[in-house]
Amino acid sequence: RQVSAVPGVQSAAPFVYSQVMLRSASGIAGAVVRGIDPRADGSPIKGYDREALIQKIRPQMISGSEEALAPGIVLGKELAQSIGVAVGDSIYLISPKGMVSPIGHLPTMKRFEVTGVFESGFYEYDASLAFIHLETAQRLMKIEDSVSGIGVRVGDIYQADAISDAIVAELGFPFWTMDWMQMNRNFFSALKLEKKAMFVILTLIIIVAAFNIASTLIMMVMGKTQDIAILKAMGATDRSIWKIFVFKGTVIGLIGTVTGVALGILGCVLLKYYKFIELPGDVYYFTSLPVQLEFADVFVIVLAAMVICFVATLYPAYKASRLNPVEALRYG
Structure with a gap:
């Protein structure tokens, strides 16, 4: 609520972010999984979180349904092709956030159904990004009610640095921000x-x-x-x-x-x-x-x-x- 109240902020939504491995029957690939709430106004699956950098690009669901995100996983087009899966197939997500056993550290493995495939036109995202539900990501990463950060969409992309400073001033230490210009310096x-x-x-x-x-x-x-x-x-x-x-x-x-x-x-x-x-x-x-x-x-x-x-x-x-x-x- 504090972030959304900052002038210039259109929407804000929490997310969980982690690097994982995705394994299917025909391949395995590293990926970045992002846990989101698809119903939130700031959900990147409805309006890409790189809109500040590439105004004309928005992910378009080319198959599947974004409403079906909760029980499954949405993959980038290139990522889905690299591991040979389509909508309806099953994959395993392997997270380093596991547990310690007598035989050593065991990673967490969870089965997901591919419920959607998106294409943004930005190859790095299409080849490495996957979306799952926020609550599922929190359980998978064992962080309970915590989140990795809050994604913010602003009205004027060229005012992102000023809005970023205003958010820091509003929240104070230990919170910090990174706008699209800093991410792509x-x-x-x-x-x-x-x-x-x-x-x-x-x-x-x-x-x-x-x-x-x-x-x-x-x-x-x-x-x-x-x-x-x-x-x-x-x-x-x-x-x-x-x-x-x-x-x-x-x-x-x-x-x-x-x-x-x-x-x-x-x-x-x-x-x-x-x-x-x-x-x-x-x-x-x-x-x-x-x-x-x-x-x-x-x-x-x-x-x-x-x-x-x-x-x-x-x-x-x-x-x-x-x-x-x-x-x-x-x-x-």
């Missing part, structure tokens, strides 16, 4: 580094394009030598000649930049709604390429492209403005 650090690398690569591509603009203008100066000489003979100043070629190069850069940005935004919008680029879930974190337009990034890219293109026009424009009309007409 390494992942986001990798994304940040990748974004910087992509910016460097994009900058290099723009620089190459700028060299193309410069070479085009230089060839134009060489081809228009007599025309430039005639303009100067008619009274055109060095500055006016310089402006002509700077304007020409800037227009070329502007047309290329606007066309590229328009095609890029169109591609992002189509990809966001139609998801025509699919990714293998066992390799990447997503089954489709996620897209989010950041107009601040678009503005920086456009500005950088235009600045580089402008700089690329300076040398050809300078050479054109310094052209000697007498020599140009004599040897042209």
Whole structure:
């Protein structure tokens, strides 16, 4: 109740969390079992507890029934396939929370019926996560009425850190919290580094394009030598000649930049709604390429492209403005 009363918290539900082994007639695999109350508002089986990280992903029951969770176990799709079971099959859950006997430590083993299979699209969860009823998990882990923690769903995922601090302030010591950003710190650090690398690569591509603009203008100066000489003979100043070629190069850069940005935004919008680029879930974190337009990034890219293109026009424009009309007409 205290956690649910914190501003920004939509729902909260207790859970029990433990590493176990799952054994079936055709295979065995390590798994993470999570004991939940499927009737609670914060139950992850109805709204995935990684919603803060992947807003568009929610587990969908592809077979079985989530209401049947109490007497059985719900497995991730990849986990169910790895041990060769389907809805209605029986498996054994082996927990390290056992008892000490004269022959040593004996793990706890309990038989479960597979009552459901879920698919989140997040391979690590689909390949390792299993849900059982909260009370069953408490008995299995021999923790009576205790729980491992309280799962919290917030209204604004970007306020999760502030809400986390508010929960700690409300509950006090010895309680502690971990939000989705802290849980995935390494992942986001990798994304940040990748974004910087992509910016460097994009900058290099723009620089190459700028060299193309410069070479085009230089060839134009060489081809228009007599025309430039005639303009100067008619009274055109060095500055006016310089402006002509700077304007020409800037227009070329502007047309290329606007066309590229328009095609890029169109591609992002189509990809966001139609998801025509699919990714293998066992390799990447997503089954489709996620897209989010950041107009601040678009503005920086456009500005950088235009600045580089402008700089690329300076040398050809300078050479054109310094052209000697007498020599140009004599040897042209």
